[in-house]
Amino acid sequence: MMKRIFNIVMVVLLGFIAASCEQPAFNPVYNPADAVAPVLSEIQAEYTLEDGGAFDTFTFSKAEFGIPVAVKYTVYVALAGTDFAKSKTLETVTSNTNGITVSANKLNTALISLGAVGNVAADVEFKIIAQWMGESNAVGIDLTSNVITSTVTPFVQEKEYAKVWVLGGYNGWSHAKAQYLYSYREDDINYEGIVDFGENSTDPASDHATQGFKITGTDNWNTADLNWGMTADDPSAENAATLQLIRGDVGQNITKYKTYRYYRFAINTNTLVLTMKQAFNKIGVIGDFNTWGGDVDMTWNPYYSRFYADVEFAADGGFKFRTDADWAVNYGDNGADGALDMGGDNIAVTAGKYRVYLYFNDSNAYTYYLDDAAYGTEEPTEPEPEPEPEPIVENAWSLIGAIAGSTWDKDFYMTEADGVWTSAVVNITGEFKIRFNNDWAVNRGGALVSLGEPFAVTQDGSNIVVPAAGYYKVVYDSTKEAITVTSYANHFSLIGEIAGTAWDTDFFMEETATGVWKSEKVAINGGFKVRYNCDWGVNYGAGGDVEPFVVTLGEAFAAVAGGKNLGVPTANAEYYVTYNDNDKTIMVEAALPSNQWSLIGGIEGSSWDKDFVMTETANGVWETSAIVNGEFKIRNHCSWDYNRGGDLVTLGTAFAVTPGGPNIKVPTVDAKYKVVYKAAEETVTVTAQ
Numbered sequence: 001m002m003k004r005i006f007n008i009v010m011v012v013l014l015g016f017i018a019a020s021c022e023q024p025a026f027n028p029v030y031n032p033a034d035a036v037a038p039v040l041s042e043i044q045a046e047y048t049l050e051d052g053g054a055f056d057t058f059t060f061s062k063a064e065f066g067i068p069v070a071v072k073y074t075v076y077v078a079l080a081g082t083d084f085a086k087s088k089t090l091e092t093v094t095s096n097t098n099g100i101t102v103s104a105n106k107l108n109t110a111l112i113s114l115g116a117v118g119n120v121a122a123d124v125e126f127k128i129i130a131q132w133m134g135e136s137n138a139v140g141i142d143l144t145s146n147v148i149t150s151t152v153t154p155f156v157q158e159k160e161y162a163k164v165w166v167l168g169g170y171n172g173w174s175h176a177k178a179q180y181l182y183s184y185r186e187d188d189i190n191y192e193g194i195v196d197f198g199e200n201s202t203d204p205a206s207d208h209a210t211q212g213f214k215i216t217g218t219d220n221w222n223t224a225d226l227n228w229g230m231t232a233d234d235p236s237a238e239n240a241a242t243l244q245l246i247r248g249d250v251g252q253n254i255t256k257y258k259t260y261r262y263y264r265f266a267i268n269t270n271t272l273v274l275t276m277k278q279a280f281n282k283i284g285v286i287g288d289f290n291t292w293g294g295d296v297d298m299t300w301n302p303y304y305s306r307f308y309a310d311v312e313f314a315a316d317g318g319f320k321f322r323t324d325a326d327w328a329v330n331y332g333d334n335g336a337d338g339a340l341d342m343g344g345d346n347i348a349v350t351a352g353k354y355r356v357y358l359y360f361n362d363s364n365a366y367t368y369y370l371d372d373a374a375y376g377t378e379e380p381t382e383p384e385p386e387p388e389p390e391p392i393v394e395n396a397w398s399l400i401g402a403i404a405g406s407t408w409d410k411d412f413y414m415t416e417a418d419g420v421w422t423s424a425v426v427n428i429t430g431e432f433k434i435r436f437n438n439d440w441a442v443n444r445g446g447a448l449v450s451l452g453e454p455f456a457v458t459q460d461g462s463n464i465v466v467p468a469a470g471y472y473k474v475v476y477d478s479t480k481e482a483i484t485v486t487s488y489a490n491h492f493s494l495i496g497e498i499a500g501t502a503w504d505t506d507f508f509m510e511e512t513a514t515g516v517w518k519s520e521k522v523a524i525n526g527g528f529k530v531r532y533n534c535d536w537g538v539n540y541g542a543g544g545d546v547e548p549f550v551v552t553l554g555e556a557f558a559a560v561a562g563g564k565n566l567g568v569p570t571a572n573a574e575y576y577v578t579y580n581d582n583d584k585t586i587m588v589e590a591a592l593p594s595n596q597w598s599l600i601g602g603i604e605g606s607s608w609d610k611d612f613v614m615t616e617t618a619n620g621v622w623e624t625s626a627i628v629n630g631e632f633k634i635r636n637h638c639s640w641d642y643n644r645g646g647d648l649v650t651l652g653t654a655f656a657v658t659p660g661g662p663n664i665k666v667p668t669v670d671a672k673y674k675v676v677y678k679a680a681e682e683t684v685t686v687t688a689q
Helices: 002-019 104-114 207-211
Strands: 046-048 054-059 070-079 088-093 099-103 122-133 138-144 148-153 163-168 179-182 190-196 213-216 227-230 242-247 262-268 273-280 283-287 299-301 306-313 317-323 330-333 340-342 347-349 352-359 367-371 397-403 415-417 420-422 426-436 439-445 470-477 482-487 492-498 506-513 516-519 522-532 535-541 573-580 585-590 597-603 615-618 621-636 639-645 671-678 683-688
Touching (some): 054 104, 070 099, 070 104, 088 099, 088 104, 099 104, 163 207, 179 262, 283 306, 506 522
Parallel strands (some): 046 148
Antiparallel strands (some): 070 088, 070 122, 122 148, 163 179, 163 213, 179 190, 190 262, 213 227, 227 242, 242 273, 299 306, 306 352, 317 330, 317 347, 330 340, 352 367, 420 470, 426 470, 470 482, 492 522, 506 516, 522 535, 522 573, 621 639, 671 683
């Protein structure tokens, strides 16, 4: 939309110039004297925030820069009297709005990070900054609103810190369901926290016990340097006090910690030494309320990094916390409000019903909190993100009906070639039709006679009925007004971390010769397997004790029924997978030629998760043009084993690159550049376009 605005402006300017060579060109000039800052309206004088509740909407007048420009508005919060020296961003909106709605949780997190204390009123200040936006970035001209004040009482919440991700068999290897270690020292090096591997984690057959876990420095597998595992055949003992981890995809799953349910880990991300500081199976509350006999077991809430339990104290008295119903490790009052010490005094409590919270994540600051209002309520968890609305594809045919769990309420779009529209393989569980442009005004239906054979369809024809629920591909030939429905029963498929999916989508293979099945080109993001008929009853992986089994490209290996998950040398690259049912072998091949160079990094809106192929324009000379959004490198065969980087000095001038060299940085991001790599000279030339 922004580009369109600028194009319209250019058309107008050209029109003025063409009208008369004697007339001066229209060229609006920014004059600071014409600028008017937004005026932020007052809000309530006092607020008490509630977890999961609403806060307020900030309303304000539009900023005026004196000429038509796009504007971005951002609301900031700071503790009163700090002159915004330390502030937090709350929400941002773009032009054509005069309101910004902020949730209670968003404001609460910001206030706790700024030093506010839960259940203690704080005087806070808010302001709006309006930024003049260019086509992609701010141009550096801002207008700041007036400052408004309010008194806000936040709810108890652990301060938000930088974190690393702990994930593995216990959570299906999902970053979205990972638990975290936090940088409580705020040095972005030392991280610590409790990890709950689940109530069945000590079972030798559990996913945690058999698969282990890894730690990553980001919420994906895309950066090998931020993927941390242990070395193969590490000699360290079970529950080792320290474990040396290594970087990269060669790191193995960590399998040394499977004796207990809960572990307190600490990691130094410079040295990659993992420290096991504590391990236990449960933690409980014990005290006068139960005559110091037995424990009320607490539950871990990973989203808020705290243990909790509802306890009724019939009379005034004392209580403590202890692990595994054993006094060897117990925690009591250390004299400071809400603070705990190992072996501390009994914690005094007045009669009442409370939810008892134990903040046990930071070993330098054990604290507890009693909340009578939360007693008996449902413990809050991380809210599910609002689902993104399904994009509407215009001028396309689509399937609609009883498909993939939907009931005539979702379109499954088809792709076109020479008037023939083809669907993906979909799970059709009932009747369906096809329609055009997401609208019933143009639709087709008819009577299916035989699978794999075309049948006539007409406007407003009958619903199409398949013989049985299953996986099908639908092809519509608009030139002949005929549809062909092909069954994908009795097919082999790939399933796993493929094309952004997480073991919930099958990628069907085609039988290229009798008993030989080959996949389409797929981006493999992590582990995967081969299975039959979309069912785990028949599935194939690899033998051995290591999981995932990292394949050797181009070499067939034995397919083992129910075997270990498979892995590829470079995650997020594209591959072809072939399964030979005759001799029960699997082979994985790279989708690119072995000598193919590509760009990777902040390219065309990607973030180190996609290769942009270069073209060999002469012997050993590779080039391409792309929008560069950040730093980047070049690499061969989509592999970090063969990458080049260096320091760009001058645009248009060749500079030296070396294996594993620094990321290449351009002077202006979000601009288009031509990149030329000369392999024989080991130089790169970057030219603005």
